[in-house]
Amino acid sequence: MLLHDVADRLNTVADHLPLPDQIHPDPGLSEILDDEVRHLARLLGYLAGESAFRHRATARYPSQATATVRRTTLALAQAAEPTGAALAALGAAVHHLGLLADLTHKAPGPARTRAIASAHQGLVDRLGESRTHLARAAKHLRAAADTRATPAVTAPSPPTASATASPTR
DSSP, X not given: OHHHHHHHHXXXXXXXXXXXXXXXXXHHHHHHHHHHHHHHHHHHHHHHHHHHHHHHHHHHOGGGOOHHHHHHHHHHHHHHHXXXXXXXXXXXXXXXXXXXXXXXXXXXXXXXXXXXXXXXXXXXXXXXXXXXXXXXXXXXXXXXXXXXXXXXXXXXXXXXXXXXXXXXX
């Protein structure tokens, strides 16, 4: 349940990011990026904190570390990498949006037009990259949550010769 919940939260951040045809350099996009960077930073902090907490608990109480606990801890830790990459991509998107805002104050001309097109494409690419990283992290968490540990089946030991020999009368 925990892993699915975190995956849902990552997907929610991705869903709030605009699609390429919805990306316009306006203050509304700045607000969206502000909100989603904050949400994603909290999620990354949660992943790191929960992973560290579980790691310490496993070290202190090794007898309580079941396969499920270890799998969950590892999944949370592994989700931190693509989540951090998504956050970095959003940081780069903020940079491109800032460039676009600055370019509106430059004198019109072919150089400005090319710079605007380049900054806009960079913004589109970084938002897409962020969505891709978030989808990868969510997919990994769901896969880990859906993996069931197969119970260890002990094969019955073959009967020994003395146990199978019928008693003589």
